[in-house]
Amino acid sequence: MLKEVVVSGIRPTGYLHLGNYFGAMRNYVRMQDEYNCYFFVANWHSLTTHPDTRELKNSVHRVIAENIACGLDPEKVALYVQSDVPEIAELYLYLNMLAYKGELEKTATFKDKVRLQPENVNAGLLTYPVLMAADVLIQRAVKVPVGKDQEQHLEMARNFADRFNHRYGEVLPLPYAFNYGDELIKILSLDGIGKMSKSENQMATIYLADSDDHIRKKIMKAKTDQGPAEPNSIKPDYIQNLFTLMSQVSSKDTYQKFEDDFNASSEGNCIIRYGDMKKQLAEDMAQFIHPIREKAAAIQNDEVLLQKLMKQGAEKARERASETLKIIREAIGLNN
């Protein structure tokens, strides 16, 4: 049976962290056997917000290396860099004629970015969802693993595809946002303020590139409190977050011990000691990230290997992309 096509992109702005790992990359790894996967580094997209490109190449290489270190197999999936696939840019051009200024201006992410960078409201920013639609439609993907914040973009991609099909003939399948439902876990920032994110409080974000010592320091500083006032209390979200992390990187027994301690009390005094819990979590997290960091560094430092991997990924991506473009040019009537 033909496998369904999956596309997803990661912007190379900043270092990848545990939120990316548990929210996205682990899903990718899981999808690579079931689906025909196209995963790429969205370096064109990053130009809409990061015109300074001094760090860009390095970041692109790091994202490729970290994805492989996390378990993506470049033999199974197409792992590539967006700018290596010029077919995307051509489809972007066609889709731009099907995208209306009004709907682009109403996009939530556009309005956010206008607020964040009022001095640089460029047309690329406005048409960010069109480029994203081109990324997806060029591979005729039907499933797109993305978080909640990207669902509006996917809806727009469906609209553009639908308009294309109406105007030029049924060519493009409609793509849908996809994840493994309730198994998706959310990682909060260690200071208890919002999601773990690339740019906010770095001391409260654990990066895949962090040293063992950095990981320990950050976890020991994570927000806690006096402990539960009575047995079987509801966990505040910053405490739940520590338990969530522990459930992913520690042994079942260790997790259960702290869970039991949290729920118990002795003569009205709570038993759990968050200092001990964080020490244990810090060790287990350091052990968990250590091999990923080492593997990513080894790949990133091997320029020959990296170039070979990116070339191989681009070839796979362009194979299907050029097929799509041929169909599209024909549908529009550009095959002179």
Ligand code: TRP
């Ligand atoms: N916009 C996505 C994000 O910020 C990244 C992205 C670009 C993407 N192109 C894509 C995701 C295509 C899925 C499919 O996270």
